[in-house]
Amino acid sequence: MWFIRDGCGIACAIVTWFLVLYAEFVVLFVMLIPSRDYVYSVINGLVFNLLAFLALASHCRAMLTDPGAVPKGNATKEFIESLQLKPGQVVYKCPKCCSIKPDRAHHCSVCKRCIRKMDHHCPWVNNCVGENNQKYFVLFTMYIALISLHALIMVGFHFLHCFEEDWTKCSSFSPPTTVILLILLCFEGLLFLIFTSVMFGTQVHSICTDETGIESLQRKKQQRRERRERRGSWKSVKETFGGDFSLNWFNPFSGPRHPKPLSNRDWVRQVSSVSDTENTETTTEEPSEEPKDEDFAEVVDE
Ligand SMILES: [Zn+2]
Ligand SMILES: [Zn+2]
Secondary structure: OOOOOOHHHHHHHHHHHHHHHHHHHHHHHHHHOOOOOHHHHHHHHHHHHHHHHHHHHHHHHHHHOOOOEOOOOOOOHHHHHHOOOOOOEEEEEOOOOOOEEOOOEEEEOOOOEEEEOOOEEEOOOOEEEOOOOHHHHHHHHHHHHHHHHHHHHHHHHHHHHHHHOOHHHHOOOOHHHHHHHHHHHHHHHHHHHHHHHHHHHHHHHHHHOOOOHHHHHHHHHHOOOOOOOOOOHHHHHHHHHOOOOOHHHHOOOOOOOOOOOOOHHHHOEEOOOHHHHHOOOOEEOOOOOOOOOOOOOEEEEO
């Protein structure tokens, strides 16, 4: 099973669960159960619990799914020879984990692995967001945004309702405790609504433009011209969420269609001009148009 042993990430993941459970507690025991409107309580309770369950399930799936790690230490002489590189073809070797980096893979210093289509490392899910778990991460941000919005609406109704009625009948807790619990929930809801909806928007945008967070940063930093050919946005969305549009897109238990294992072609990259490669006898830095981030790699050339 995939699990990153990173103290900070584990603490953040526990805090995330704690905050969802706190919201669950206030919604159920402060607002819904003491309410005398039975239908209102049952409907809102069901909706809130379903969304909270889906949010936590997505969180687990995002945390425990291998985001697309490249096999460690596969940059052996024998393996590179077996690829039978032609002139103009190179492979990039990660100096940190000694693996061959396929196109769009990046080294994550927290996971200590190269991750395919790495978007960023998210401490809140204690994992990298990459090719295989981006769907769960997007669902996690979406469901957290939805429960935050739902909780805020319910707090609003509760305040309206309780100002009209007697406060003591409004909750089984004392009025000061009730107000403090509700205000804390409001703060939490607002903070998370803003944070997760921005994240959700960014993720959907990056899937639609088929450009990961890292790639977009590199493009802005270097003002590189468009180099990589992008897939169409619909194709990219379908690949991330698994097939044609269906309810399964919103189901954290249904994985994206299992990515095919890398073939020999995926390891090899074409260098545009042959002159680039002529003076790279054994190992050099990456060609200048390649991303120069913390995981600069070596070129092995035949
Ligand atoms: Zn690496
Ligand atoms: Zn990572």
